Amino acid sequence: MTIGVSFLLVQGGWILAGTGQLAGTEKATPRSARKVWLGYSHFRDSRGMTVENVDGERLGTVTDFVMEMQSGQPAYAIVKAGGFGHRRLVIVPMSAIALSTVKSRIAAIDITKAQWKHAPDFSRKDLALMGHPERAYQVARFYGQSQQTSGPIRSVDAQRLQLRSTGRLADSAINPGPHGRYQLANDLIGNQLIARQQVEIGKISDLLVDLGGAKPAFAMVSANRVSGAGENFAVPLRMMRLLPEHTVAVSADRQDFHRAKPFRDGVGHKSGEDENNEIYRYER
DSSP states (O other), X not given: OOOOOSEEEETTEEEETTTTEETTSOOOOOSOSXXXXXXXXXXXXXXXXXXXXXXXXXEEEEEEEEEETTTTEEXXXXXXXXXXXXXXXXXXXXXXXXXOOSSTTEEEEOOOHHHHTTSOBOOGGGGGTTTSHHHHHHHHHHTTOGGGSSSOOTTOOHHHHOOOTTSOOOGGGOOOOSTTSEEEHHHHTTOEEEOGGGOEEEEEEXXXXXXXXXXXXXXXXXXXXXXXXXXEEEEEGGGEEEETTTEEEESOOHHHHHTOEEOOTTXXXXXXXXXXXXXXXXXX
16 A cells, blocks of 8 residues: 655645645745744644644644654654544654645645554654664555665565554564664753763753755754853754753763854755754844
8 A cells, every 4th residue: 555645735735745835836834923944943833733634634643753863854753643542653754744734733644544544653662663774664665655765675575564454563573773863852852951071051942843854953952051141052953862861962062052153044055064063053
C-alpha cells in the first residue's frame, strides 16, 4: 500500500506537502502573531494542531517532532490518534504532512481513514531505531516515499520489510542506530543549556524549525546566566547533545554568546560550516 503525498488538497487550493506553500500562490498567512524569521516556525505553534485528511476527516493532533540532531532538522511528526480507550502515537515523515495550510491550526495528510489505521506506530524506544535504514525505509514506504530514501537496502528482503498490522517492524529486524542521533523536541524544551567548562547558559524555551526541511533548526535559549539581562539566543540544534539530569551540552564557550550577531535575514541560507554552527542573538 502506498499513499500519494506530492500535493494536498485544502480549502482554497492545492498545497505542496511538507512545505506549507500553495501551488501557484504566495505562502499562506502565518497562524501566529509571534515574530519569526525566514520561514522559520515556533515548534510550540505546531504542537496541538489538529490533523485532517484531504476529505476534512479528523485524524489526530500533533504532539511532537523527532529531531535529527546531526542535520538539526525535524525528520518526523508524531501524531496522537484515536479516541477514548484506544489512543496511539503515529509517526509521519515531515515531507508527508503539511503543517502550514490556509485552515488555521489545521495540518493535512493525504491519506484515507482506512489507511490511517495501519500507519506506523511510534513509542519512545523507537528513537534508538530511527537511524537504521530499515526503519526509515519502512516508514517512508508506507507513505509512498521510498524513492526519497538514500538508496536501495540490499540486505533486507521483502518479508522483513513487511509492516505488522500495528505498523511496527519486528525488533529482530532492526539494530539500534547511533545513540542520541534522534531526539524528541519536547525532551529538549525546558532543559538547562551547558557550555564548555560546565558554564551554565540558560534554559531552552522553544525550537525554531523550518517546516520545509531546508534549513537547520535553532533552540531558543533564555540566557540569564550570560549577561544577567535576560537575553535570548538562537543556538543551532546540531551543536547540541542531550545529557542526563535535564541538561543539554553545546559545543561553544561563553564568549561565543557574547559575540553573537542579531538573528536577521541571511540566517540559515549560508552553506559554510562556520555559519551553520553560529550562535545568534534573538531579538523579539
